[in-house]
Amino acid sequence: MKYAKIKKYDVANGPGVRVSLFVSGCTHHCKGCFNEEAWDFNYGNTFTDTTVEEIIEDLKPDYISGLSLLGGEPFEPQNQKDILPLLKKVREVYQDKKSIWAYSGYLYEELKQMKTEEIKEILELIDVLVDGEFEEDLKDPLLYFRGSSNQRIIDMSKTRKSGKIILHEKNKRREK
DSSP states (O other): OEEEEEEEEESSSSSSEEEEEEESOOSOOOTTOTTGGGGSTTOSEEOOHHHHHHHHHHTOSTTEEEEEEESSOTTSHHHHHHHHHHHHHHHHHHTTSSEEEEEESSOHHHHHHOOOSSHHHHHHHOSEEEESOOOGGGBOTTBSSOSBTTOEEEEHHHHHHHSSOOBOTTOSBOOO
């Protein structure tokens, strides 16, 4: 897997200050995407064990709330093989002290239908899933942590417990 960048102090892609990994490779090609260069699976740097250790170290300060996965598309089947060990390592080191948010152009229902070895475990390890393709004509700057109103912020812990999709408390618009 390749990655476009790692933001060590990101406040736009989940609550608090976060470490954000922008993976490379995306087949959605959403019109108006803010990160078009990351559509290319060969864009950026090679993701290695050293990258994982760097992210683990970047998560260490108490003021860092967690990890956010974006893209590109973290859930592209060829990216899942590197995402899963990263998430396992974050959980091993930080247990539930750091939240894991993941952004995907795929809907949750589509992810659950994927037939890769990794997908089920990845969905078990994340706390929040922001799903759905970005739709430029539904763009809304007053939304929390997402670009367009069709996208959902799913509370994965509550969703796993209930067996049905439970939206996160931030799945709303800000007051003007």
